[in-house]
Amino acid sequence: MKLQRTDIQGVIFSAYSHLPCAAYLLLHIEDAAAARRWVTGIAGEITTAESKQENFSINLGLTYCGLARLGLNQATLKSFPIAFREGPASANRSRILGDTNESAPSSWDWGRDPDSIHLLLLVYGANENALDAELKKRKAELMRSSGLTVVRDLSAGRQPDNKEHFGFADGIGQPVIEGNERHERKQFNRTHHATVVKAGEFILGYINEYGIPTLGPIVHAADDPAGVLPAYKVPDDLRFSGQSADKDLRDLGLNGSYLVFRQLAQNVADFWQFLDASTRDQKNQSDPAAREWLGAKFVGRWPSGAPLVLSPDQDKPGYENENNFGFAETDRQGFGCPVGSHIRRCNPRDSRGDDPKESLRAVRRHRLMRRGRSYGERIGNKLVADNAERGLHFICINADIERQFEFVQQTWINNTVFGGLSGETDPLAGNQDPGACTGMMTVPGDPLRSRISNLRSFVTVRGGAYFFLPGIRGLRYLGSLLSSP
Amino acid sequence: MQTILTFVARVDPAKLASLERFLEKIQNFKPPGQHPDLPLANLKKLHFGSLVIFKDPAAKYDPYLVFENNFDGQLDEHLDALLEHGAAGLHQIYDHCFDYGATGPQDRAAIAAFLRAHVVRPHAYHIGNAGRSVERIQQEAELLDEIERFLDSTPRHGFENTSPVSLRAKVQQFAEDNPALAWAGHTQSRLTFAERFVPWVKLISVGLIALLALPLLLPFLIIYVVVLRRLEKKDRTDIPPPGDEQVQQLAGSEDHVVQNHMASLCYVKPGKFRRATLRAVLWLANLVARVSYHGKLSGLDSLHFAHWVLIDHGRRLLFLTNYDGSWENYLDDFVDKASLGLTGIWSNTMDFPRTRFLVCGGARDATRFKAIARQTQAYTNVWYSAYPNLTVKAIDNNSAVREELFGSLDEEATRRWLWRF
Numbered sequence: 001m002k003l004q005r006t007d008i009q010g011v012i013f014s015a016y017s018h019l020p021c022a023a024y025l026l027l028h029i030e031d032a033a034a035a036r037r038w039v040t041g042i043a044g045e046i047t048t049a050e051s052k053q054e055n056f057s058i059n060l061g062l063t064y065c066g067l068a069r070l071g072l073n074q075a076t077l078k079s080f081p082i083a084f085r086e087g088p089a090s091a092n093r094s095r096i097l098g099d100t101n102e103s104a105p106s107s108w109d110w111g112r113d114p115d116s117i118h119l120l121l122l123v124y125g126a127n128e129n130a131l132d133a134e135l136k137k138r139k140a141e142l143m144r145s146s147g148l149t150v151v152r153d154l155s156a157g158r159q160p161d162n163k164e165h166f167g168f169a170d171g172i173g174q175p176v177i178e179g180n181e182r183h184e185r186k187q188f189n190r191t192h193h194a195t196v197v198k199a200g201e202f203i204l205g206y207i208n209e210y211g212i213p214t215l216g217p218i219v220h221a222a223d224d225p226a227g228v229l230p231a232y233k234v235p236d237d238l239r240f241s242g243q244s245a246d247k248d249l250r251d252l253g254l255n256g257s258y259l260v261f262r263q264l265a266q267n268v269a270d271f272w273q274f275l276d277a278s279t280r281d282q283k284n285q286s287d288p289a290a291r292e293w294l295g296a297k298f299v300g301r302w303p304s305g306a307p308l309v310l311s312p313d314q315d316k317p318g319y320e321n322e323n324n325f326g327f328a329e330t331d332r333q334g335f336g337c338p339v340g341s342h343i344r345r346c347n348p349r350d351s352r353g354d355d356p357k358e359s360l361r362a363v364r365r366h367r368l369m370r371r372g373r374s375y376g377e378r379i380g381n382k383l384v385a386d387n388a389e390r391g392l393h394f395i396c397i398n399a400d401i402e403r404q405f406e407f408v409q410q411t412w413i414n415n416t417v418f419g420g421l422s423g424e425t426d427p428l429a430g431n432q433d434p435g436a437c438t439g440m441m442t443v444p445g446d447p448l449r450s451r452i453s454n455l456r457s458f459v460t461v462r463g464g465a466y467f468f469l470p471g472i473r474g475l476r477y478l479g480s481l482l483s484s485p
Numbered sequence: 486m487q488t489i490l491t492f493v494a495r496v497d498p499a500k501l502a503s504l505e506r507f508l509e510k511i512q513n514f515k516p517p518g519q520h521p522d523l524p525l526a527n528l529k530k531l532h533f534g535s536l537v538i539f540k541d542p543a544a545k546y547d548p549y550l551v552f553e554n555n556f557d558g559q560l561d562e563h564l565d566a567l568l569e570h571g572a573a574g575l576h577q578i579y580d581h582c583f584d585y586g587a588t589g590p591q592d593r594a595a596i597a598a599f600l601r602a603h604v605v606r607p608h609a610y611h612i613g614n615a616g617r618s619v620e621r622i623q624q625e626a627e628l629l630d631e632i633e634r635f636l637d638s639t640p641r642h643g644f645e646n647t648s649p650v651s652l653r654a655k656v657q658q659f660a661e662d663n664p665a666l667a668w669a670g671h672t673q674s675r676l677t678f679a680e681r682f683v684p685w686v687k688l689i690s691v692g693l694i695a696l697l698a699l700p701l702l703l704p705f706l707i708i709y710v711v712v713l714r715r716l717e718k719k720d721r722t723d724i725p726p727p728g729d730e731q732v733q734q735l736a737g738s739e740d741h742v743v744q745n746h747m748a749s750l751c752y753v754k755p756g757k758f759r760r761a762t763l764r765a766v767l768w769l770a771n772l773v774a775r776v777s778y779h780g781k782l783s784g785l786d787s788l789h790f791a792h793w794v795l796i797d798h799g800r801r802l803l804f805l806t807n808y809d810g811s812w813e814n815y816l817d818d819f820v821d822k823a824s825l826g827l828t829g830i831w832s833n834t835m836d837f838p839r840t841r842f843l844v845c846g847g848a849r850d851a852t853r854f855k856a857i858a859r860q861t862q863a864y865t866n867v868w869y870s871a872y873p874n875l876t877v878k879a880i881d882n883n884s885a886v887r888e889e890l891f892g893s894l895d896e897e898a899t900r901r902w903l904w905r906f
Contacts, residue, residue, distance in 0.1 A: 082729060092736050237839050353822075415810065417876045420878050
């Protein structure tokens with residue numbers, strides 16, 4: 001099936017790198033009827049995969065509670081997957097995500113109560129002025145009896161470069177959606193590599209990496225009297241029971257996706273102080289080179305982005321965006337890039353199990369389209385705490401939250417036995433909860449590994465929610481709902 | 486030698502709730518496995534044990550209580566240990582079941598007779614760490630910890646200019662100086678020659694016989710495939726979306742340690758054709774599993790103990806497994822690596838996603854496959870693991886560390902041995 005670009009929200013296809021300023025508005029529905037009118041109005045203005053705008057972009061997502069508030073009926077709500085319905089603050093999801101201790105939902109700044117966040121408006125601008133103008137306009141619109149209030153205005157501000165706050169280049173490797181040749185070319189030219197993944201991994205209703213369509217929420221035709229939504233065309237054999245072809249069903253999921261939002265606070269000074277203390281020389285003096293080396297071991301890339309697999313001993317100019325490498329052939333033991341390093345956990349490439357080809361195939365079923373941006377000012381001196389709040393608004397797109405985002409989080413990042421390790425989690429992004437792991441990191445070496453101990457959690461979850469990113473027709477449908485059930 | 490078996494008993498439906506309450510008490514007891522009435526942790530040869538109540542959604546069968554036992558040695562010895570430590574618990578449990586006649590916990594002969602009468606042995610099984618006893622697995626984990634700590638105790642710069650050979654010598658010295666590790670020097674082979682050799686002979690003979698008989702079998706095979714395809718096209722694939730409460734109950738009990746347990750019971754598709762096919766597939770799977778003694782079954786390296794057994798005259802398939810990692814990861818691994826074998830078995834059970842030629846399709850429909858897997862899965866009422874934080878891979882690594890601690894290794898092998906830490 002050809003991608004229906006005019007019905008797909010733009011953020012699924014584009015990181016909007018031409019729009020370096022961004023803000024995320026979390027909205028609460030006060031009046032469903034007014035909110036529906038607002039949704040109908042904005043549906044026509046949403047940036048789609050087809051309509052690139054030079055100055056600004058806007059996209060819109062809805063939580064499960066938001067969909068219920070807008071008036072979606074129970075039968076349709078139940079056709080959403082359980083991960084989305086429960087939301088990341090629920091006990092089950094928290095356990096899967098490893099959100100314990102300081103990262104537990106009970107201490108989040110927002111999202112603790114799933115019914116407090118209903119919509120997410122993502123606004124991007126080419127510069128501060130463009131973003132401000134767009135935000136002003138949108139907020140004024142919201143003020144004028146839209147039935148919505150702004151719960152939080154999470155500004156990501158301007159991105160000075162592609163580095164996150166710890167100081168490492170980020171967002172180098174991204175999967176490419178099949179059928180998006182321009183993006184594939186761009187990705188290949190920039191990083192010398194492009195992993196092309198079936199559209200169904202990121203867009204509902206399309207064929208996924210299992211060779212079948214990714215199932216999305218459905219609506220009974222009687223609930224769509226205006227016929228806004230397309231017919232549900234999944235083959236009879238692949239449907240859940242009660243959804244057989246003789247029933248007249250409409251596809252609410254088609255061209256939609258799911259967006260995971262997590263506000264991750266980064267304790268930059270603590271991170272570098274830890275690295276510093278762990279790499280003091282025999283006279284207990286700081287060793288800046290060793291400190292940076294250990295940081296690179298945590299990440300799997302040097303601060304510039306150069307991968308340790310290709311340049312194990314020092315940062316290497318010209319390799320900043322290099323992504324054409326694997327682990328199985330060149331670095332199976334992890335002497336360059338540790339098995340437990342952040343990039344190896346987030347994307348094990350060809351190193352999952354003994355068969356590199358099979359590993360690559362399996363890993364493609366767990367990829368994320370990362371769309372996050374840093375927030376807060378860069379730290380002045382990375383070794384000195386300044387108490388300023390900074391971090392990453394982690395955003396990723398996936399068609400199956402359980403099989404993609406949650407899987408990466410549970411089976412790779414926070415898995416204490418990842419890749420044959422024992423008791424360790426991701427040294428950068430993992431939860432170092434002493435109840436669940438040993439707080440260690442093995443840095444493989446020849447002849448002998450070293451072990452870094454007493455790791456702390458350098459990243460804390462401050463808030464989070466799962467959003468449904470409907471197609472444009474899906475948004476129009478939500479705006480057309482009659483009354484609350 | 487390890488034994489895998491279950492005791493399958495019919496629960497009196499009137500006493501079901503009371504049984505569930507009692508099992509919950511055993512499961513929630515802290516420390517785990519040490520409830521005074523059924524202290525499974527006292528059974529030093531028990532690797533994994535579980536008690537699961539299967540309620541039949543179709544209500545054709547009474548609820549079943551399945552008591553899974555994966556242990557070292559033979560049944561007689563295991564029964565003795567069970568009764569010695571757990572007679573009180575066993576009596577309370579089986580008092581909820583039909584055909585149970587013991588008068589009290591002291592009536593051990595009657596309890597033993599009941600258990601013997603309810604033994605069910607698997608049609609196919611797999612053991613991840615073949616040939617290693619509970620004691621050996623626990624000892625070798627301790628050995629690894631001791632060596633790791635020893636290596637950590639030397640300052641970071643201490644080993645920088647040490648050769649692999651002298652590093653290993655230091656570790657050997659450390660182990661020799663530690664009387665608690667004296668056992669480590671006595672190497673134990675994992676499997677006897679016969680245990681390794683005989684399964685291969687069986688598998689190869691079966692292959693050869695099949696090859697030789699092919700001309701004779703061919704017409705039957707063609708008829709078989711024609712019948713199979715006709716059935717497959719008509720098979721019901723009625724898979725409702727997973728029920729929230731069931732998923733929440735199951736998921737809520739998972740991922741508390743490195744390992745997890747999964748118990749499922751499926752109806753076999755009606756008709757002798759399917760029942761015979763499933764028996765044959767399990768027989769074949771078992772032949773393959775017997776030669777898979779290097780920790781992997783069809784590429785899956787996360788299975789400690791898994792077994793399949795047909796009960797109720799082949800009308801229901803029971804599957805019990807103790808595995809590493811999350812349920813989601815486990816099922817994905819199954820689909821990614823063992824889709825053919827998995828589909829070959831479960832395509833003979835009700836409402837499996839549509840298959841072609843017995844092994845194709847099926848589990849590839851991953852979303853619905855996971856949905857049906859959740860629906861046929863039962864909540865594990867009691868679960869015990871003798872080493873809850875060890876993976877199959879870690880146990881193998883620990884064994885290799887121990888097996889190569891002493892004895893001669895060349896320089897290259899010594900380096901590889903050091904990479905194990």
